[in-house]
Amino acid sequence: MKKFFLNLYNWIDERVKLEDLVNFMGKKYVPVHSRSIWYYFGGVTLFFFIIQVVTGILLLFYYKASADLAFESIQFIMSKVEFGWLVRSIHTWSANLFILAAFIHMFSVYFERSYRKPREITWITGMLMFFLGLGFGFSGYLLPWNELAFFATKVGSDILGAIPLIGEELKIFARGGEDVTGATLSRMFGFHVALFPAIFTVLLTIHLLLVQRQGMSQPMEMVEKEMSEEKKMPFFPNFLLRDLLFWLIVLNVLAILAVFFPSELGHKADPFAPAPEGIKPEWYFLFMFQALKYLPAHVLFIEGEILGILLFGAAGILWLLVPFWDKKTARGQKNKFITYLGIFSVMFIIVFTILGWLT
Amino acid sequence: MENNNNSHKGRRNFLKYVLNGGLAGFAISIFYPLVSYLKPPKQEDVEVSSISAGKLDEIEKDTGKIIQFGTKPVLLIRTQNDKLLAYDAICTHLDCTVQYKSDMGIIWCACHNGKYDLSGRNIAGPPPKPLQPYNVVVKGDEIIISKQS
Numbered sequence: 001m002k003k004f005f006l007n008l009y010n011w012i013d014e015r016v017k018l019e020d021l022v023n024f025m026g027k028k029y030v031p032v033h034s035r036s037i038w039y040y041f042g043g044v045t046l047f048f049f050i051i052q053v054v055t056g057i058l059l060l061f062y063y064k065a066s067a068d069l070a071f072e073s074i075q076f077i078m079s080k081v082e083f084g085w086l087v088r089s090i091h092t093w094s095a096n097l098f099i100l101a102a103f104i105h106m107f108s109v110y111f112e113r114s115y116r117k118p119r120e121i122t123w124i125t126g127m128l129m130f131f132l133g134l135g136f137g138f139s140g141y142l143l144p145w146n147e148l149a150f151f152a153t154k155v156g157s158d159i160l161g162a163i164p165l166i167g168e169e170l171k172i173f174a175r176g177g178e179d180v181t182g183a184t185l186s187r188m189f190g191f192h193v194a195l196f197p198a199i200f201t202v203l204l205t206i207h208l209l210l211v212q213r214q215g216m217s218q219p220m221e222m223v224e225k226e227m228s229e230e231k232k233m234p235f236f237p238n239f240l241l242r243d244l245l246f247w248l249i250v251l252n253v254l255a256i257l258a259v260f261f262p263s264e265l266g267h268k269a270d271p272f273a274p275a276p277e278g279i280k281p282e283w284y285f286l287f288m289f290q291a292l293k294y295l296p297a298h299v300l301f302i303e304g305e306i307l308g309i310l311l312f313g314a315a316g317i318l319w320l321l322v323p324f325w326d327k328k329t330a331r332g333q334k335n336k337f338i339t340y341l342g343i344f345s346v347m348f349i350i351v352f353t354i355l356g357w358l359t
Numbered sequence: 360m361e362n363n364n365n366s367h368k369g370r371r372n373f374l375k376y377v378l379n380g381g382l383a384g385f386a387i388s389i390f391y392p393l394v395s396y397l398k399p400p401k402q403e404d405v406e407v408s409s410i411s412a413g414k415l416d417e418i419e420k421d422t423g424k425i426i427q428f429g430t431k432p433v434l435l436i437r438t439q440n441d442k443l444l445a446y447d448a449i450c451t452h453l454d455c456t457v458q459y460k461s462d463m464g465i466i467w468c469a470c471h472n473g474k475y476d477l478s479g480r481n482i483a484g485p486p487p488k489p490l491q492p493y494n495v496v497v498k499g500d501e502i503i504i505s506k507q508s
Binding site: 158176271 | 426432453455456470
């Protein structure tokens with residue numbers, strides 16, 4: 001057996017020069033310091049994405065994307081298909097953990113200022129993947145075609161309609177018509193399983209190539225202390241094995257959550273039934289949703305909700321472009337403002353999420 | 360020589376325009392159909408001006424019921440003192456479907472706790488506008504809901 005693999009390796013090596021690649025991996029080092037733990041969250045996010053792809057493909061074998069059949073096909077998956085409940089439960093849990101891991105990864109990169117030159121493109125592609133991740137969440141939420149999802153999608157897409165100038169067009173584009181109907185389901189399905197994964201894969205490839213090419217970012221104060229003092233470990237195999245160990249732990253946590261807290265299905269959506277109580281978006285939209293609630297109906301001459309959407313939009317763009325306006329960090333100086341802004345953002349998200357949860 | 364160069368430049372510019380123009384035309388011929396395809400076609404709803412909402416004895420006093428009016432939901436209420444009311448059931452806030460809340464005697468939206476009184480006026484919560492009323496008449500024992508002109 002061993003000989004077979006050795007021969008196979010040699011056969012490929014002869015043709016594509018694997019040796020260069022192995023040498024390159026051997027030369028890549030990961031800095032070791034008190035905050036090294038944060039390096040693992042990008043990898044964990046990737047792991048959840050892989051799980052989403054695998055379980056998503058499995059669900060596709062039985063799922064039927066139409067207003068008449070979607071709910072029943074998921075009922076079928078959960079009650080008739082062997083381990084169908086498990087596959088669906090893993091898909092929903094992993095989706096939530098994916099977003100959570102992406103949040104942690106994003107904020108750790110932000111607080112370490114790892115977005116600074118020369119890693120601007122890595123930050124931008126990462127942020128775009130984060131926004132896409134939210135899009136995955138929103139589009140996937142409707143697919144079971146249950147009551148909660150139906151009204152949450154109505155509300156979510158109606159908020160889209162409040163964006164000035166392009167809002168109405170955008171809403172009709174997202175809904176595939178004036179109202180949330182079977183056409184919306186087809187569209188969300190197309191976004192969720194084809195368009196978004198395609199774009200995501202391109203971004204992810206760029207993101208990972210850049211991480212390999214440029215190596216891990218070091219904390220700013222370590223860079224100043226010169227390289228010789230720092231500790232480091234080889235990416236291959238030392239860091240990769242630690243990465244895999246972390247993935248294994250995460251997989252266990254995921255399995256426990258999916259088995260003991262399986263996802264529910266609820267009632268089938270009925271466009272001619274009143275909205276049920278307790279309509280809430282997924283937890284990662286909750287802070288925005290809750291903040292919008294506190295805005296008065298009118299601020300000066302603008303509608304409160306429109307103002308809120310514009311503010312969140314502006315904040316998102318500023319966040320996306322932080323490597324370009326944070327000039328101080330780019331010059332290698334400490335920028336306290338970045339820390340304060342980050343702490344404010346984290347506090348804002350946590351406080352408003354909890355408020356949304358409680359009310 | 361000078362002349363020759365100029366005419367070369369002229370020809371080169373001409374080719375540039377033709378090529379760039381062709382490229383632009385090529386792009387348009389791809390993206391115009393693509394964008395048009397993604398725009399959902401306007402479906403002509405059959406214009407419904409009145410519908411039958413069933414028999415009077417099918418709706419009890421102090422209850423409400425959602426009636427399908429064309430493609431839209433309409434909320435039909437039979438009040439405590441036996442009046443029939445009908446309103447557009449789509450909340451003016453964010454598109455949820457409202458319901459009659461008998462214990463408070465109001466029309467209520469569960470999504471964001473919006474409240475309307477029985478004349479359809481938005482009285483509490485986030486709704487910015489009142490609900491559109493419909494006409495209700497009873498012919499024999501049949502309830503007829505129709506659009507207000």
